[in-house]
Amino acid sequence: MPEYAFYINSSACSGCKTCQVACKDKNDLPTGVNWRRVYEIEGGGWKEENGVFVSQPYGYFLSLSCQNCENPECVKACPTTAMHVNASGIVAVDSELCIGCRYCSWACPYGAPQYDQAKKVMTKCNLCEDYLSIGTKPSCVMSCPMRALDFGTWEEITSKYGTGENVFPLPDPSQYKPGIVIKPHRNSAMTRNDKAYIAENEYK
Amino acid sequence: MDSDYIFLVFFTVLSQSAAGIFILREVMLYSSYNYMIDKHLRIITLLIAGLIVLIAIITASFHLGKPLQAVHTLRNLKSSWLSREILFILIFSGIILLYLFTEFFTESSSIKISLSISGIIAALGLIVCMSGIYMLKTIPVWNTFLTPSSFFLTSALTGISVMFIIIPAGFGKGSIIYPVFSLLMILSLIVSAFLYFTGETSSVVLFITRLVTGLMALLVPLLIYSGIIPNKMPSRLFLLLLLLFTEIIGRCIFYTGFYKSGL
Amino acid sequence: MGSDGIFYTNRRSFMKWSAILGSSFLGRNSVFKEIFIPYNPEKPQDNESKIIRTGCPAHNCGGRCLLKVHVKDGIITRIETDDRPGDDISDPQLRACIRGRSYRKRQYHPDRLKYPLKRTGKRGEGKFERITWDEAYEIMYNEISRVIKQYGNSAIFIPYGTGSYTNLNGRWPAVRLMNLLGGSLGYYNSYSWACTNIATPYVYGTLNTGNQRQDWLNSKYIIMWGWNPAEMKDGTNSEYFIRRARENGARTVCIDPRLSMSAIALADEWIPIRPGTDAAMMSAMAYVIITEKLTDDDFIRRCCSGYDSTQMPAGCENEESYKDYILGTRDGIPKTPEWAEKITAVPAATIARIAREYATIKPAVLYQGYGMQRRAYGEQTVRAGAALSAITGNIGIPGGWASGLGSQAGGEPFWSVFPSGENPVKARIPVYLWTEAIIRGKEMGPADGVRGVAKLDNNIKLIWCIASNILINQHSNINRTAAILRDENLVEFIAVQDNFLTPSAMFADLVLPACTQFETWGVEDGWKYGEEVFLTPKIVEPLYESKSDYRICADLAKRFGVWNEFTAGGRDEKAWAEWIIDEIYRKTRFPEMPAFRELEKSNAGVYVKPVSKPVVAFADFRKDPVKYPLKTPTGKIELFSKPLHEMNNPEIPAVPKYIQEWESPFGKEAEKYPLQAIGHHYMPRVHSTHFNNEWTSEAFPQVVFMNKADADKRKIKNGDIVKVFNDRGALVARCRVTSKIMPGVIDIPQGAWYMPDKEGIDRGGNINVLTTERWTALAKGNPQHTIMVEVEKFKG
């Protein structure tokens, strides 16, 4: 069981990226470093018949940070043990040890480790550990105007929301055991028979 | 390709060459080819291999955000292929250094044989670990046999072509080594083609360059073999440069193919 | 993968633009880099820094949210949001969006205006020199006095602007000052709601046609027509209310040319529709509802006027009624779904289904977004939507919605209550026609919508533009406006007062640095809906030499010798905030609200009046239309309007009609410019504010959204730099090829900063280089979404 879990209600997420910026503000992250990222998934297309459109595209959003995996690939990959599981069970970076080789970011299937060009070290979501210690939920969770995010221990979250579903483009969770519970958007069912893609990646 | 990867291109090609040179040297020393390598050459080959490793290590450090903290890289041998790679490259360089000493100060063949064997193991280990680094679940293009194949081929090809240069007499014009080299080159091109077609992004320019230079590098040894061009220094040097160039382009194709599955 | 990164983030474009300016005073390497204190995770800041609760400097975004601002050593170090426990639906947390949360990047932007500046080059060239406040006031004093003397007060204009909204920051203090000095040319209406502001009262006699939003939870069916509350924020929490309404069992449909954020997050079904054809689909829905007898006949009989020949107003008995138009009795064109299909690109079957659903799944909401009334015949769309609510009887009942503008019943927002006094100049122009008033003011009269006088007695000669980017950026046809403003014989003096050297400020003769809302006192209320009043205290000192808009006006008042009157005996910003809360809010709409002192001491930041029994608009009227008549000529809901009929203008029909727009895919213009362009309100900005905010524009870069089919035709790939152009101008931006917009339509999010290159092509991606200055027939409003364009790959 992962220690903690984020609940991500993709069906309610509007993709407004408030969570992404709330995190940047709390952690003073420069442009290019996003501990929380909102992915815009897009698919489908248009088909015209007699001047009207009969089929339609679809989309949904996924807000992800670090899933604090039970089997963290990043920790395995890191040569220095800078990426480690700390005393509170949180996957964290020790910037004294980090050499900035970025290898963990290759290994993480969720894009969580974010390299800070200026500081020359890897950085990542720390689950707002300072907030957790004073009994407050993480900044991103508290920010969501749609109330689409929640956070707690794995037990708390799964007893409240179940274990959720895995949706495109997330990898098979069984090998990593990420601490996320996703309530899928109805459109994510479309990705089963259609080639969906992450919109941002297409033009960045 | 992320411009930063250029350091990794040079690091991998160079360290693989060093491993290739070393392994070839040992194979020749303990085979019927040992007559080709005199005392003088024994030292030169080691020096060259050692120097290349050194340059490779320095190049790699440019890729790091904080090279000064690099001492920490050995802390995760338990699970990190990168940690292991660094261990092996250190062992490998250490062995080369020791070996050099022994070439000067002792004739003990048992010491040399043990250094030779452990050096070969370190060199092979280095390439295996290096492959391990790239064979990530998250990067499907690399997570195939293509990665180790490409690395071992680079080793063999560079090893041979460096030997072409340093052995003054060279391999005779009808030597089997020439067709072997060309065969390896063909394999290397095939691997490149696979990487090119399976990679997420790909550059036609890179691929065409790779094909043309690779084919040339394949032809030259055959021409030498058949005596059409002379087995002289200029043509051998040309071959080496051509090979290094085409391998570097090949490695660029490797990195250009980078894409992560998932996010 | 585009190789050219220049246009990629706004930040970078901005730097590039600054490079064009070559102005050293921008001081990009400002001291903020040094004094800015980054967060240090080892030291939890919460124990050390002060937390002040305040209203978000919302700049007219459409919402009003609560911010928890962390301040340390006089610097804002973090911005959090409402975390009041409970989050009950009667008083949900006022959670800030990306704009509020990223405010530090605006507050501490290195390009903040630091000193007063005087123009040195040609007007619009962007060359300035630093001057002192004394010199600046002297110039203002001299110019205002000169123009009053030479032309009179009506030659002075303080344009519309919504860049600051706290009563004391923004244009209101300047209006107060001018009113003390003899007044200035007035205006009415707005750029946001031009058509609906005018058209809604023709139907309902009021703008307050909306129920309180908690009532959406009573609805069973919600049509979000061109409405995108998740992105443009039509009231803080509107999107959350819709989420809750769905959880309560409402089915939601979004009708929009774009698969908008709201269409994804809030709608069960999305129906793409060709822009500008909404009234056609609405008419076809009416056709289905009428012919299938799904109308609420009792409601129509009791509460409506002009529905059919039986209820035409006196003197108009033989005119075409609403039903006549729909059935085609007079014009021979029944407005069938098949007729509408060809116009709207919505399948006839879908139109019919939505009509049936809307008329039968009751109570139902038809919510009109405002983008579709910022169009050539925006008035028609507003009235056509209202007519659907009326004939289905969805008015005056819980869970229903009257459509139209939709300000909430039971508490109209106050917007600004700062007492700006009475304007001795009686003339008022339609807000959108200010450029006309520059070039031909003296010819303008009621035919141009001028109110208060028979004819203007002046052209505009002096513009004092405060917290507004309307001068260049947000007004239509930038190239035309720029040419007008460049001519110093027309407007003789332009002063711009703002936080940044905006595209409008580039055209100023004098630039006055205003402070942000965090740097002065103010009071905000809950915009269109809210039951909230925010006290926005001064949290940090104004940066450099910037001053509050109120302070600038007070200093000027001193020069003019009206300081005492202006400050009402010496009130500063805080004293005014106290006066506004204690004397206005507490004495009118919010008697239970704590007094200023209490509010300040409690550091609550906001007073909210919880809504447990949401007010339903027109409930009384529905019960007894005779006893509670509407303020329309007939006292009823006017599907046929006699006053409009009397205007005798085919562009202003007496019943709502679909009229083909003056630029449309059906016209000849489409041969040259085949694509419709719209400019939606984009998540990273509030109009043009935050364009230079690196965090919001990293998340949402300025792009042109284009359908893949259109892109393929033009050999445009995702990420390519494209040129969008028509006869009025051209812009360059990165293209996002997507399937989330319908073919034939492109979207250029409005509000990007105009940054012309040497050839006059806008590199910032501002849609207004393409829009037209032509105004709508009735409202004299801005039709900025009605344009046709062509797109090509940019070579250059």
Ligand code: SF4
């Ligand atoms: S703040 Fe909420 S709605 Fe907005 S992107 Fe994040 S999770 Fe989605």
Ligand code: SF4
């Ligand atoms: S999400 Fe990535 S960074 Fe986070 S624990 Fe898992 S592997 Fe590591």
Ligand code: SF4
């Ligand atoms: S938990 Fe904290 S650090 Fe992690 S993404 Fe959310 S706000 Fe950022």
